[in-house]
Amino acid sequence: MEHVKGKTVVITGASKGIGAASARVLARLGAHVVLAARTGDALLELAKETSGIAVPCDVSDFAQVQGVIEQAGDVDVLVNNAGLIDPIARLADSDPAAWGRVVDVNVKGVYHGLRAVLPDMVARGSGTVINISSGASTSALEGWSHYCATKAAVLSLTRVADKEVRGSGVRVMGLSPGTVATDMQREIAASGINPVSQLSWDAHIPPDWVGQAIAVLMGSEGNAWCGQDFSLKTEAGRNIVGLPPL
Secondary structure, eight states: OGGGTTOEEEEESTTSHHHHHHHHHHHHTTOEEEEEESOHHHHHHHHHHHTOEEEEOOTTSHHHHHHHHHHHOSOSEEEEOOOOOOSOOOGGGOOHHHHHHHHIIIIIHHHHHHHHHHHHHHHHTOEEEEEEOOGGGGOOOTTOHHHHHHHHHHHHHHHHHHHHHGGGTEEEEEEEOOSBSSHHHHHHHHHOOTGGGGOOGGGSBOHHHHHHHHHHHTSGGGGGGTTSEEESSSHHHHHHHTOOOO
């Protein structure tokens, strides 16, 4: 993992779950982490733990995302991780404002990250963007219309961005981890809607495994996954990262 040392990595949604666990993994491997999230106190504590920089940020606001990138300086890696799934509801019961908020974070947040970081990466001829994806990007799950639709949009953003910047030396890829033991899974379980809510807690992978996958994708292994999702739900994906088999 020598390729991780000294790299500046911006992580959105970094105050908890996948974001926080990934920050810890990458910091231990020698990366300089820039932590962006709406939660200020948790962010500050994590920054102390990882010797990183904490920048409060709502990814639905482009100016705030741009501010994070400007404060980070030359960004080697952007991890577009911030995402929402709550409230889970069937379409007929869904709240339009809450549904729209998920779009603002899950889709516009990823677009804002790409828009803020790509010009400088392209100018430098290097950089990696990893968009946290989901099996929901290609699935239809009851109660998850907002999540399935937004993750499908993120996969499309990954594909389009790769087509636009691959020739400049910049890499854009997705990472689909499967179900992860985070607060989001507690929200899913509480909903009682669709089979995912019925999974036992030990069926979910630890969030630091996602951080390990990010570290691998930062290196040359990531080249094969530009414009598509790398999955931890396959034996091949687990093997590449060095994780236990399914």
